[in-house]
Amino acid sequence: MNRNRLFTHDRGPRKFWERALSFVMLTGENCFKVPVFGCQRCGECLLSHTAFICCQRCPKRLRNGPCGGTRDNGHCEVFPERFCVWYRIHRRARFLGRNTLLNSTERIHNWKLEKTSAWLNVFTRRIPPPTLFVKRRRHES
Amino acid sequence: MNLRERLESDAFIVTAEMGPPQSAGHGVIRKKAAHFTRVDGVNITDNQTGIVRLSSIAAARICLEEGLEPVIQVTCRDRNRIAIQSDLLGAAAMGIENILCLTGDYPTFGDHPEARPVYDLDSIQLIALVSAMNEGTLLSGQKLKTATRYLIGGAANPFARPLDARILRLKKKISNGARFIQTQPVFDLPAFHQWVERVRQEGLNEKAALLAGVMPVKSVRALTFMRDQVPGMRVHPDCISRMASAKDPEEEGVRMAVETINRLRETPGIRGIHLMPLLWESITPVILEKSNLARRTEP
Numbered sequence: 001m002n003r004n005r006l007f008t009h010d011r012g013p014r015k016f017w018e019r020a021l022s023f024v025m026l027t028g029e030n031c032f033k034v035p036v037f038g039c040q041r042c043g044e045c046l047l048s049h050t051a052f053i054c055c056q057r058c059p060k061r062l063r064n065g066p067c068g069g070t071r072d073n074g075h076c077e078v079f080p081e082r083f084c085v086w087y088r089i090h091r092r093a094r095f096l097g098r099n100t101l102l103n104s105t106e107r108i109h110n111w112k113l114e115k116t117s118a119w120l121n122v123f124t125r126r127i128p129p130p131t132l133f134v135k136r137r138r139h140e141s
Numbered sequence: 142m143n144l145r146e147r148l149e150s151d152a153f154i155v156t157a158e159m160g161p162p163q164s165a166g167h168g169v170i171r172k173k174a175a176h177f178t179r180v181d182g183v184n185i186t187d188n189q190t191g192i193v194r195l196s197s198i199a200a201a202r203i204c205l206e207e208g209l210e211p212v213i214q215v216t217c218r219d220r221n222r223i224a225i226q227s228d229l230l231g232a233a234a235m236g237i238e239n240i241l242c243l244t245g246d247y248p249t250f251g252d253h254p255e256a257r258p259v260y261d262l263d264s265i266q267l268i269a270l271v272s273a274m275n276e277g278t279l280l281s282g283q284k285l286k287t288a289t290r291y292l293i294g295g296a297a298n299p300f301a302r303p304l305d306a307r308i309l310r311l312k313k314k315i316s317n318g319a320r321f322i323q324t325q326p327v328f329d330l331p332a333f334h335q336w337v338e339r340v341r342q343e344g345l346n347e348k349a350a351l352l353a354g355v356m357p358v359k360s361v362r363a364l365t366f367m368r369d370q371v372p373g374m375r376v377h378p379d380c381i382s383r384m385a386s387a388k389d390p391e392e393e394g395v396r397m398a399v400e401t402i403n404r405l406r407e408t409p410g411i412r413g414i415h416l417m418p419l420l421w422e423s424i425t426p427v428i429l430e431k432s433n434l435a436r437r438t439e440p
């Protein structure tokens with residue numbers, strides 16, 4: 001497994017047992033992550049970094065923050081009736097004290113991991129584990 | 142002096158934006174290029190707002206032949222990582238040295254709303270990708286025989302909210318290798334100053350050159366369109382009332398642009414301006430003349 005700053009070089013689960021396990025685990029994950037977080041099954045879960053709102057619901061599937069088109073009321077430029085996902089992420093991250101996690105540049109999405117189980121990918125070390133606890137820092141501003 | 146050298150010196154920088162035509166002819170580009178002889182870099186838009194136009198790299202090559210210094214805009218809307226890397230290698234081989242990395246407008250705003258949006262990368266990852274190509278590696282890890290040597294730029298929107306997210310994204314762009322930052326057109330100076338203040342607090346203006354966007358408008362309709370239809374844009378009510386009461390809206394638009402430029406030049410932390418004369422390229426020399434920017438330093 002070769003991982004660099006920009007991109008994960010990985011072909012995803014390929015062996016039969018791994019694919020079967022991924023399918024079973026993904027079905028389990030779907031029951032929880034889809035209704036609770038709006039998970040889009042990208043297989044490279046960023047939920048812990050994005051204050052537990054799935055950033056892949058953004059129409060542009062941005063992984064690094066909002067595009068320049070967020071409206072004044074915080075709505076999306078593509079679907080004006082919806083809130084911008086990243087607007088909600090930033091609001092909730094501030095509320096939960098998890099804004100430091102938004103500082104890192106996320107890697108380019110590996111499409112080979114699409115529709116695979118993110119937890120399996122964590123256990124097989126394809127993606128970094130989630131950051132569950134953050135030291136709360138006093139808000140400066 | 143090219144754009145890279147000007148960025149390294151203390152000179153005031155003027156870049157402008159040009160839209161390639163919706164035709165297969167090159168005459169229009171050459172004609173438009175004549176208006177931009179006095180600027181340091183000409184941005185060539187990449188199918189702006191999702192409307193099909195002549196390719197930005199081809200138009201940049203024509204501009205290069207006309208003696209201008211082109212800055213190609215590259216969006217992630219239409220190309221995946223394979224196409225972007227291949228296009229960037231091609232552009233580098235044709236002598237293009239400057240690139241502005243953008244995420245790109247969603248296709249529903251353009252003339253092909255049915256198109257499949259790609260967004261394989263986003264602008265920050267694109268900047269990181271170009272930085273890697275400048276160091277001589279492709280995304281796959283393959284080494285390039287000749288590395289590209291792009292001057293990388295990024296865009297910023299000072300008006301969209303929340304401000305924290307804007308500053309964060311700007312920080313990510315600069316830490317991944319953006320050397321100049323061009324902003325959306327400024328029609329609301331107080332909000333812009335607020336943003337510049339935050340940028341200066343973070344010390345970002347020392348790591349990258351901030352070029353503030355200035356757009357001359359012809360009519361009050363253009364301003365209200367911008368306020369209502371362009372997401373993430375902010376227009377100060379004073380601008381609209383000024384344009385609405387003007388006898389000659391074109392002249393008033395030029396005067397307003399010149400005033401904005403003068404105010405921006407006094408703003409600490411701003412290294413230059415980025416002119417966006419949308420569909421009104423011929424006004425560029427007039428504005429530069431009126432704001433005493435036409436005879437800066439001779440190249």
